[in-house]
Amino acid sequence: MSAILAAPNRKGKHPGCYVGEIPDYSPGWPTSSWNRYSEVTIAMSVKLNQVLAELREDHRNLRLLLNLLESESASITVDDEPDFELMHDIMQYMTVYSDAVHHPKEDLVYGLIREHDAEIAPSLEQVEPEHLKIAELGTTLRNDIEAIISGTAVTRDRLHSDLQDYVTQLRTHIRWEEDELFPVADSLAAKNGAAGIDVGLFPDEDPLFGATTATSFRNLLTYLQKYE
Ligand SMILES: [Fe+2]
Ligand SMILES: [Fe+2]
Numbered sequence: 241m242s243a244i245l246a247a248p249n250r251k252g253k254h255p256g257c258y259v260g261e262i263p264d265y266s267p268g269w270p271t272s273s274w275n276r277y278s279e280v281t282i283a284m285s286v287k288l289n290q291v292l293a294e295l296r297e298d299h300r301n302l303r304l305l306l307n308l309l310e311s312e313s314a315s316i317t318v319d320d321e322p323d324f325e326l327m328h329d330i331m332q333y334m335t336v337y338s339d340a341v342h343h344p345k346e347d348l349v350y351g352l353i354r355e356h357d358a359e360i361a362p363s364l365e366q367v368e369p370e371h372l373k374i375a376e377l378g379t380t381l382r383n384d385i386e387a388i389i390s391g392t393a394v395t396r397d398r399l400h401s402d403l404q405d406y407v408t409q410l411r412t413h414i415r416w417e418e419d420e421l422f423p424v425a426d427s428l429a430a431k432n433g434a435a436g437i438d439v440g441l442f443p444d445e446d447p448l449f450g451a452t453t454a455t456s457f458r459n460l461l462t463y464l465q466k467y468e
Pocket of ligand 2: 295299342346414417
């Protein structure tokens with residue numbers, strides 16, 4: 241395995257990739273746009289079972305992206321050239337949707353569960369630290385990829401290790417939620433049909449998998465359509 245990864249050809253598999261341009265959902269979105277949204281936000285309660293269906297759909301999408309990341313990881317270990325722009329697009333999505341929308345929405349669901357189920361409450365204490373940890377690992381990986389794209393050398397070992405840490409942590413977290421936490425929320429939704437989550441704080445659309453794909457994710461969507 242060679243020691244150093246250098247910047248790839250920027251006109252690679254994703255010509256016109258947004259790096260260097262201003263994306264629709266900027267890296268600063270979790271803070272800046274959150275405030276922008278909150279200024280005009282009105283309360284919008286959505287039934288818990290519908291929110292859970294959306295969160296499960298998110299998990300299906302996230303697993304697909306994690307599989308793609310992992311398939312690029314194989315190129316890192318065999319001295320091949322990973323598709324850095326694809327990896328960057330995926331990590332951009334992870335930052336602006338998974339970290340900024342999916343996880344905060346789950347936190348609201350878990351807050352509701354905590355109010356109704358004292359037994360599960362202790363294990364829910366682990367959720368927010370895990371969401372934070374996933375965001376930190378994601379930022380580390382994204383920084384690696386951005387450094388490579390901008391021409392800074394990053395070792396293959398480091399990139400591979402950071403990618404594996406991220407994929408493993410998020411996969412394990414999703415499995416835990418699906419196996420243990422969401423079923424508790426399902427029970428609450430079944431017992432209390434009126435239970436709802438105020439999603440007014442969040443944007444309506446998933447910027448990649450929603451009805452309208454943000455400009456900055458069109459290359460990734462095209463890739464996914466060919467991949468599936
Ligand atoms: Fe989560
Ligand atoms: Fe989740």
